Amino acid sequence: MTPTTRPLGATGLAVTELCVGTSPLASMPQLYGYDVSEERAVATIEAVLDSDIRFIDTSNGYGADGEAERRIGAALAERGGLPDGVVLATKVDPDPVTGDFSGARVNASYRESLDRLGVDGVPLLYLHDPERIPFEDAVAAGGPVDALVSLRARGLVGHIGVAGGPVELMRRYLETGVFDVVLSHNRHTLVDRSADGLFAFARKHGIGVVNAAPYGGGMLAKGPDAQSKYGYGERPGPLAAAVRSMADACAAHGVPLPAAALQFSLRSPLIDATVVGVSSPERVAQTLEYAGWDIPDALWAELDELAPSPEHWLG
Numbered sequence: 673m674t675p676t677t678r679p680l681g682a683t684g685l686a687v688t689e690l691c692v693g694t695s696p697l698a699s700m701p702q703l704y705g706y707d708v709s710e711e712r713a714v715a716t717i718e719a720v721l722d723s724d725i726r727f728i729d730t731s732n733g734y735g736a737d738g739e740a741e742r743r744i745g746a747a748l749a750e751r752g753g754l755p756d757g758v759v760l761a762t763k764v765d766p767d768p769v770t771g772d773f774s775g776a777r778v779n780a781s782y783r784e785s786l787d788r789l790g791v792d793g794v795p796l797l798y799l800h801d802p803e804r805i806p807f808e809d810a811v812a813a814g815g816p817v818d819a820l821v822s823l824r825a826r827g828l829v830g831h832i833g834v835a836g837g838p839v840e841l842m843r844r845y846l847e848t849g850v851f852d853v854v855l856s857h858n859r860h861t862l863v864d865r866s867a868d869g870l871f872a873f874a875r876k877h878g879i880g881v882v883n884a885a886p887y888g889g890g891m892l893a894k895g896p897d898a899q900s901k902y903g904y905g906e907r908p909g910p911l912a913a914a915v916r917s918m919a920d921a922c923a924a925h926g927v928p929l930p931a932a933a934l935q936f937s938l939r940s941p942l943i944d945a946t947v948v949g950v951s952s953p954e955r956v957a958q959t960l961e962y963a964g965w966d967i968p969d970a971l972w973a974e975l976d977e978l979a980p981s982p983e984h985w986l987g
């Protein structure tokens with residue numbers, strides 16, 4: 673299928689509904705259970721650039737010393753730079769040694785990212801996983817949120833977002849009124865609907881909505897036997913059982929589980945773009961195939977019935 677292009681909230685950016693996420697490309701075996709070589713990572717980004725997907729998500733903090741950004745930068749260098757129309761988003765992270773997440777660190781993180789990626793600027797820069805610091809510190813004068821606002825005001829970055837987990841905290845960030853985009857992960861999937869209220873709030877206020885990790889970091893793509901973690905943590909019991917039942921329901925309809933998991937996000941009217949992590953060139957075509965798979969209404973109803981109750985969601 674050819675992914676449609678949509679407005680990202682009120683930013684004025686046009687993005688494809690599919691975005692490729694690059695944390696697996698950094699080679700993080702503690703999260704994903706396998707290593708990814710630089711050669712494979714670069715080939716994957718080249719396959720993305722050759723596809724109709726026009727949105728790439730990364731972060732200063734993916735892999736040691738920004739390995740994901742370095743690998744993207746290597747692929748872009750081979751292609752003579754970022755092709756027109758590709759939206760490359762990155763995120764600011766704390767200093768990996770000291771944990772400093774001050775306003776000064778935000779500026780340093782952004783400079784590092786530009787250097788690794790080999791670009792002059794990015795259209796979208798997120799505050800990454802702000803659950804790592806107290807909210808009051810993040811929004812204090814001269815703190816990281818102020819630094820992001822200043823980067824945008826000076827035209828050094830197009831738009832600013834907040835990307836993280838706990839939905840109540842994410843909502844507090846949106847209520848500051850300064851963010852253009854929100855990215856939530858693992859919280860709008862076949863087995864977790866925690867982010868729906870957050871997304872509705874964002875939609876109402878013209879904030880772009882990006883839903884990352886539709887496979888829960890892999891369990892909903894590879895199955896719970898191959899990937900026992902959901903949302904990067906061990907989650908035994910009802911959640912894995914629900915995924916097994918969903919895989920059976922999908923198989924009975926001749927639908928691959930990842931096709932349903934991916935389209936569960938793509939079909940939501942609250943979501944502008946869905947970020948899928950992949951780490952091999954073949955996955956790019958496979959992702960597009962799953963995005964276009966014909967899924968009968970009856971299967972959606974069965975999957976809804978099988979969804980775990982809210983006490984099993986990440987929240």
Ligand SMILES: NC(=O)c1ccc[n+]([C@@H]2O[C@H](COP(=O)([O-])OP(=O)(O)OC[C@H]3O[C@@H](n4cnc5c(N)ncnc54)[C@H](OP(=O)(O)O)[C@@H]3O)[C@@H](O)[C@H]2O)c1
Nearest residue numbers: 693694695835857884885886887888889890893949950951
């Ligand atoms: N706080 C944040 O800002 C935040 C948090 C989470 C995620 N994100 C972004 O969102 C992206 C997506 O999250 P994620 O990568 O953690 O999780 P995900 O997209 O839910 O799942 C990625 C995993 O699914 C596997 N996979 C993908 N397509 C598959 C297929 N067709 N068949 C079998 N396995 C498949 C990948 O395996 P292979 O490696 O084998 O392809 C990888 O192990 C990240 O890469 C990152 O860019 C941001």
